[in-house]
Amino acid sequence: MSDNALLEVRDLYVQFATPEGIVPAVDGIDFDIKKGRTLAIVGESGCGKTVTALSLLKLLKSPPAKITADSIKLDGLDIYNLSPNEIRKIRGKDISMIFQEPMTSLNPVFRISKQMNEVYKTHTNLNNKQIQEACIEALRTVGVPEPEKKYVAYPHELSGGLRQRVMIAMALSSKPKLLIADEPTTALDVTVQAQILMLLRRMCQNSGMSVLLITHDFGVVADLAEDVVVMYAGKIVEFGPLNTVLYSPKHPYTKALIDSIPGLRVKRGGRLNSITGMVPNLLRLPEGCRFAPRCSQANEKCTRLQPEIEQISDQGVACFRWRELN
Amino acid sequence: MSEVTKKIQEHETETIDPGIIGEESLPISSMWKDILRRFRHNRLAVIGVFIMTITIFMCISAPLFTKFDPVLDMQLMNRLLPVGSPEHILGTDDLGRDIFSRILYGGRVSLLTGLIVSIFTMIIGVFIGCISGYFGGWLDNFFMRIVDIFLAFPFLVLAIAIMAALGPSQKNIILTLVIVGWPSFARLTRGQILSLKEKEYIEASKASGFSHARIMFFHILPNALAPIIVMATLRIGGTIMSAASLNFLGLGVDSSLPEWGVMLNQARDYMTSAPHLSIFPGVAISLSVLSMNWIGDGLRDALDPRMRK
Numbered sequence: 001m002s003d004n005a006l007l008e009v010r011d012l013y014v015q016f017a018t019p020e021g022i023v024p025a026v027d028g029i030d031f032d033i034k035k036g037r038t039l040a041i042v043g044e045s046g047c048g049k050t051v052t053a054l055s056l057l058k059l060l061k062s063p064p065a066k067i068t069a070d071s072i073k074l075d076g077l078d079i080y081n082l083s084p085n086e087i088r089k090i091r092g093k094d095i096s097m098i099f100q101e102p103m104t105s106l107n108p109v110f111r112i113s114k115q116m117n118e119v120y121k122t123h124t125n126l127n128n129k130q131i132q133e134a135c136i137e138a139l140r141t142v143g144v145p146e147p148e149k150k151y152v153a154y155p156h157e158l159s160g161g162l163r164q165r166v167m168i169a170m171a172l173s174s175k176p177k178l179l180i181a182d183e184p185t186t187a188l189d190v191t192v193q194a195q196i197l198m199l200l201r202r203m204c205q206n207s208g209m210s211v212l213l214i215t216h217d218f219g220v221v222a223d224l225a226e227d228v229v230v231m232y233a234g235k236i237v238e239f240g241p242l243n244t245v246l247y248s249p250k251h252p253y254t255k256a257l258i259d260s261i262p263g264l265r266v267k268r269g270g271r272l273n274s275i276t277g278m279v280p281n282l283l284r285l286p287e288g289c290r291f292a293p294r295c296s297q298a299n300e301k302c303t304r305l306q307p308e309i310e311q312i313s314d315q316g317v318a319c320f321r322w323r324e325l326n
Numbered sequence: 327m328s329e330v331t332k333k334i335q336e337h338e339t340e341t342i343d344p345g346i347i348g349e350e351s352l353p354i355s356s357m358w359k360d361i362l363r364r365f366r367h368n369r370l371a372v373i374g375v376f377i378m379t380i381t382i383f384m385c386i387s388a389p390l391f392t393k394f395d396p397v398l399d400m401q402l403m404n405r406l407l408p409v410g411s412p413e414h415i416l417g418t419d420d421l422g423r424d425i426f427s428r429i430l431y432g433g434r435v436s437l438l439t440g441l442i443v444s445i446f447t448m449i450i451g452v453f454i455g456c457i458s459g460y461f462g463g464w465l466d467n468f469f470m471r472i473v474d475i476f477l478a479f480p481f482l483v484l485a486i487a488i489m490a491a492l493g494p495s496q497k498n499i500i501l502t503l504v505i506v507g508w509p510s511f512a513r514l515t516r517g518q519i520l521s522l523k524e525k526e527y528i529e530a531s532k533a534s535g536f537s538h539a540r541i542m543f544f545h546i547l548p549n550a551l552a553p554i555i556v557m558a559t560l561r562i563g564g565t566i567m568s569a570a571s572l573n574f575l576g577l578g579v580d581s582s583l584p585e586w587g588v589m590l591n592q593a594r595d596y597m598t599s600a601p602h603l604s605i606f607p608g609v610a611i612s613l614s615v616l617s618m619n620w621i622g623d624g625l626r627d628a629l630d631p632r633m634r635k
Contacts, residue, residue, distance in 0.1 A: 059532055092535035099533075104526040109548045118544075119534050170534070 005032040006210045007056070007178055011070035014048070014055045017063055023282045025051045027234035030309075033178065033227075038204060038211040040225035040242075042218065042257070044279050048234040049214045053180045056212075057095055058087050075177060093123045096171035100183040102164035106155035112139075113151050116170055123174035138169040142199055161192035165199065172203060179204070182214045197223050218261050222246060230254045233280055233290040240315030250317040250326060253291045289319070297325055364628040371624020374617035381614055385433035394424035396431040396584040406600045417602050419592065425603065429610050432584035435496060437614065439569045440562040443503040448558045450504065451511020452547070458512065459519030460542045470516070473509040481506060482571065489577040496579045499569050507561065514557055518550035525549075552629035556622050563618030570611050586611050 014026040026048040033039045041049045054060050055067045056079075072080040079090055091097075099105045107115060116135040120126060126134060132151075139147035142165040155163060164184065171179060184200065185193040201224055204211050213225055221228055221242070228246075229239040230253065238251040249255045259273040277294035280286060289307050292298040299321065307318045319325075365371055384391055394414075401422035409417045416425040458469040476484070485506050492498040522528065523546055531545045566586075572578045573587030581588055586607040593603035 057533060059529065088535050088537065090535070091533055097530070097533040099526055099530055101526050105530045107527045107531070107545055107549070109551075118536070122535060167530070 004035050005073075006035045006075055007033040007212070008071065008073040009056070009069065010072070012052065012055065012072065013066075013068045014051050014060065015066045015068075017066065018283075021283050024234050024285070025282065026055065029231070029234075029236045031229050031236065031239065033210045033212055035210060036204075036208045037226045038213055038224055039227045039229060040213040040215060040221040041229045041231055042215060042221055043231035044216060046233075046279055046282070047231045049216075049231055050182055052231075053097070053182055053212060053214050056180065057091050057097065058084070059091075092119065092171075092176075093174045094176055095178045095180060096174060096176040097180040098164070098167050098171050098182065098184045101187050102160050102167055103187065105167055106163055108155055111152055111154055112158075112166055116151070116166070116173070119170050119173050134173070135169075138173055139166065142166075142169045142172075142203070143195070144169070159192075160188050161195060164188060164192075164196055168196075168199065168203065172207065172209075175207065176209055178210050178212060180212045180214070183216070184213075185220060186215075186217075193220075200224060218246075218258060230257070233285065234282065235290060236309065236316075236318065237291065238315070238317045238319075239309075244315050248326075250312070250315065250322040251291075251319045252295050252297050252321075252325065297321055361628045365624050368624040368627060370620040371628075374620030374624065377613055377617040378621065381433060381610075381617075382437060385430055385437060388427065388430035388434070392424060392427035392430060394427040396423060396428040397582055399423060399427075406596065406603075408600075409602050416606050417600070419589070419603055420596060420600075425589075425606055428584040428589060429586070429606055432586050432589060432607070433610060433614075435579070435583070435585045436566050436569060436587075436611070439496065439500055439503075440566040440614075440618070443500055443507060443565040443569075444558050444561045446500075446504045447507035447511055447561065448554065451508040451513075452515045452554060454508070455512040455515025456519055456542050456547060459516035460523055460538070460546065466516070469512065473512050476506070476509040477513075481568070485568065485572060486575070486577060489572055494576075494578055494580075496583075496585070499572055499578050502572070503565055503568055507565070511554070511557065514553060515550060518553060519546055522546045522549050553626075555629065556626040559622035559625055560619060563615040563622070566611060566618070567615050 009029065009031050012026055012029050013024065016023040016025055029048075029052065031039065031041075041052060043049050051060065051065075055065070056072060058067065060067065069080050071078055074090070074094060079087060082090070106112070113132070113135065116138070117128075117131050120131040120134060124131075124134075136147045136151055139151060144150050144162060144165050150158065150162065150166075155166075158166065168184075181200065185196050188196060197220060200211070204224075211224070213220070215221060225242050227240070228242055230237050230245070230251065232253050238245060238249065238254045245254060246258065249258055253275075256273060256275045260275065262268075262272060275294055280290060280293065286293055286303065288301070288303040288305050289295070289298065292302040295302065301320055305320070307320050309316045309318045310322070399422075401418070404411075404414070404418050404422040405420055407414050407418040407422075409415070411417055414424045414426065416429070419425055419428070454469050458466045485502050488502045488505055489498060492502065519542075528541060528545060531541050536545070569578070570585070570587030570590065573585050574591045576591060579585055579588060581592065589607040590604055590611075593600075593607070596603050
């Protein structure tokens with residue numbers, strides 16, 4: 001796709017062995033994250049977004065998970081073939097992660113200070129005093145009021161928004177090349193969401209790192225992302241730069257998604273659409289295009305064959321009929 | 327970017343971003359302070375601590391309270407003196423030894439045994455439980471089947487069998503009680519670890535690149551400490567009792583050595599003629615076991631965050 005990619009993922013499969021059979025949670029996807037840019041993976045629950053993110057760091061328990069890929073390259077380094085010990089050194093150092101649930105992502109029995117210090121100790125070689133200063137500075141940067149006081153607080157003494165800020169400060173402490181943000185605002189209320197999004201945007205602008213944003217919220221995507229990948233049932237259905245995808249979506253699924261949020265394509269007073277049906281059971285996937293059973297435009301070919309990704313300049317779409325439909 | 331737009335952007339970020347509205351700092355009270363406060367509200371637990379403190383103090387500084395040696399000062403003219411005799415407040419035993427002094431010195435042995443056994447069973451049990459619960463798989467199966475085997479035997483029968491093999495001595499009592507005692511700790515710890523390792527903050531610490539050992543002992547274990555501490559405390563009382571039982575059965579220390587269980591054993595012959603020989607060691611055992619149990623119960627309530635008001 002391009003040369004200045006920080007992360008290149010080629011042909012990634014993640015399968016879970018369950019008693020009912022093998023669940024193909026991620027089914028052969030390719031994507032790139034360019035240096036200093038934010039890529040959002042969008043999709044419904046269960047489409048494989050989070051699994052994709054976790055598989056990059058090999059954080060999935062295997063078994064039952066089985067990860068296979070042609071290659072996963074971080075800045076030219078093949079991280080797919082690293083040993084567990086080597087990948088551990090990448091975690092938190094080159095690739096950091098922010099989780100969905102700030103309320104439970106901090107260890108309840110330790111003060112913030114201890115948890116932050118530990119991250120610094122593992123990934124930098126500052127002395128104790130420098131670490132403390134760096135921590136308080138980091139807390140201040142992410143907008144924690146009275147950082148000296150919050151630094152010695154326990155997680156239960158902080159609100160959800162503050163905890164997410166602490167998580168962000170911790171994730172950024174090692175100056176990672178890539179930040180994976182797995183639904184960073186889902187568990188927060190709307191005003192705090194806005195603050196956290198603004199903070200994230202400011203942090204990526206300042207540090208020049210790349211971000212992999214996992215979300216189901218096109219509002220968040222529109223706010224933060226520069227490139228978008230839309231996933232459906234373990235496959236990529238469309239990708240491209242934010243504005244192209246948002247304003248001229250090619251795939252019927254992307255269109256339907258965007259039509260279900262107010263203000264993007266649906267104008268004030270217009271009617272929001274909903275996508276009928278349910279996400280297919282990954283154990284009983286349709287034979288053809290995975291979206292075909294719910295797609296209003298599907299024809300006989302769609303239910304028979306699986307569409308490949310077709311690239312039009314920097315946009316890609318996996319649909320047989322996109323040309324006639326646009 | 328022009329100056330104006332820059333200004334506008336700066337203005338935007340300044341006005342909206344630092345607005346952490348309504349997030350005033352809460353009064354910070356440390357976890358341990360909270361626990362201590364709750365513990366102090368439990369009357370029985372406080373009484374337990376009180377009794378235990380006095381007992382430990384008197385046992386450690388036994389020479390301050392009695393001038394008699396518990397073993398050597400045998401006065402055969404003063405056999406079986408009753409309670410309240412001028413020199414011997416709690417009377418003397420069948421060999422004319424001062425009972426009060428034997429109880430004090432005997433307490434050293436009993437309490438120390440309780441403490442040592444409790445600590446070692448905890449260390450071994452917690453270590454094995456951690457590894458078992460964290461790694462799972464065949465390791466878990468292996469350790470847990472061993473635990474099952476140990477727990478399948480009645481406690482005292484197993485202890486007697488091991489004691490018989492090792493030979494009588496206080497050291498062997500400790501060893502036996504450790505061998506018999508660790509499996510329940512391992513099982514308790516494993517259960518805790520199993521549920522804790524699925525927590526999000528553990529996933530987060532994995533994503534931060536910490537090692538298995540670090541996550542296991544410094545991230546998961548501290549969260550599991552509360553029930554372990556409670557069990558260890560209760561175990562001290564239980565161990566005092568078990569050690570006394572083994573000694574009572576004559577499997578333990580040399581019968582001249584003061585130990586509460588041994589004293590009870592010797593007092594059997596005089597149960598009717600001189601009941602104070604068995605009453606006082608019995609009371610000593612009961613009191614210390616009871617107060618350790620009260621402390622354990624109090625700790626359990628204090629450490630349980632769901633009790634927080």
